[in-house]
Amino acid sequence: SSELTQDPAVSVALGQTVRITCQGDSLRSYYASWYQQKPGQAPVLVIYGKNNRPSGIPDRFSGSSSGNTASLTITGAQAEDEADYYCYSRDSSGNHVVFGGGTKLTVL
Amino acid sequence: QVQLVQSGAEVKKPGASVNVSCKASGYTFTGYYMHWVRQAPGQGLEWMGWINPNSGGTNYAQKFQGRVTMTRDTSISTAYMELSRLRSDDTAVYYCARDVDTAMENWGQGTLVTVSS
Numbered sequence: 001s002s003e004l005t006q007d008p009a010v011s012v013a014l015g016q017t018v019r020i021t022c023q024g025d026s027l028r029s030y031y032a033s034w035y036q037q038k039p040g041q042a043p044v045l046v047i048y049g050k051n052n053r054p055s056g057i058p059d060r061f062s063g064s065s066s067g068n069t070a071s072l073t074i075t076g077a078q079a080e081d082e083a084d085y086y087c088y089s090r091d092s093s094g095n096h097v098v099f100g101g102g103t104k105l106t107v108l
Numbered sequence: 109q110v111q112l113v114q115s116g117a118e119v120k121k122p123g124a125s126v127n128v129s130c131k132a133s134g135y136t137f138t139g140y141y142m143h144w145v146r147q148a149p150g151q152g153l154e155w156m157g158w159i160n161p162n163s164g165g166t167n168y169a170q171k172f173q174g175r176v177t178m179t180r181d182t183s184i185s186t187a188y189m190e191l192s193r194l195r196s197d198d199t200a201v202y203y204c205a206r207d208v209d210t211a212m213e214n215w216g217q218g219t220l221v222t223v224s225s
Contacts, residue, residue, distance in 0.1 A: 043212070
């Protein structure tokens with residue numbers, strides 16, 4: 001089991017807002033980054049650091065953190081946002097890194 | 109633009125070793141750590157370790173200690189990941205990914221390694 005815990009599945013109506021969460025003790029000390037993965041494709045970084053988006057990532061993606069929980073929010077979800085989302089951060093020792101188990105997002 | 113191009117698919121027998129390469133272009137190879145991540149069929153992402161291309165220093169996930177070796181050749185901007193004593197549950201897509209500000213900003217296209225007798 002991962003040291004970062006994500007809900008296995010989340011759904012959102014088209015155009016609505018959805019929050020995907022990631023819980024872990026290490027998140028009290030380290031930021032999470034978030035990755036989007038569509039079937040048959042390599043993951044894509046969507047959020048890193050406090051709330052930074054790489055070039056080309058739409059501004060409907062945002063990140064936040066509170067206590068032991070990091071969140072990825074998609075404001076106005078689009079059909080193309082349907083994908084698996086993974087959080088990533090240091091583990092509790094701080095020496096290694098770890099991915100969350102992933103959340104499958106369905107856009108209805 | 110940054111590109112990470114990985115070697116092609118491999119089929120190996122149990123007990124064998126596999127070596128996957130990742131050729132980098134579009135940036136200073138020695139300036140950024142390189143991670144290796146794998147994904148078994150239908151499963152999530154699993155971090156295997158990283159290499160510092162500048163020093164050659166490595167940091168492996170405990171699960172792979174003793175079975176994985178990450179190396180690099182700075183003259184051709186290429187990182188390598190060798191996994192030994194392969195088992196059927198090592199069947200996965202293996203990715204290299206460039207670390208920027210503690211995030212994996214760029215990814216290779218993935219290399220499918222199939223372990224089967």
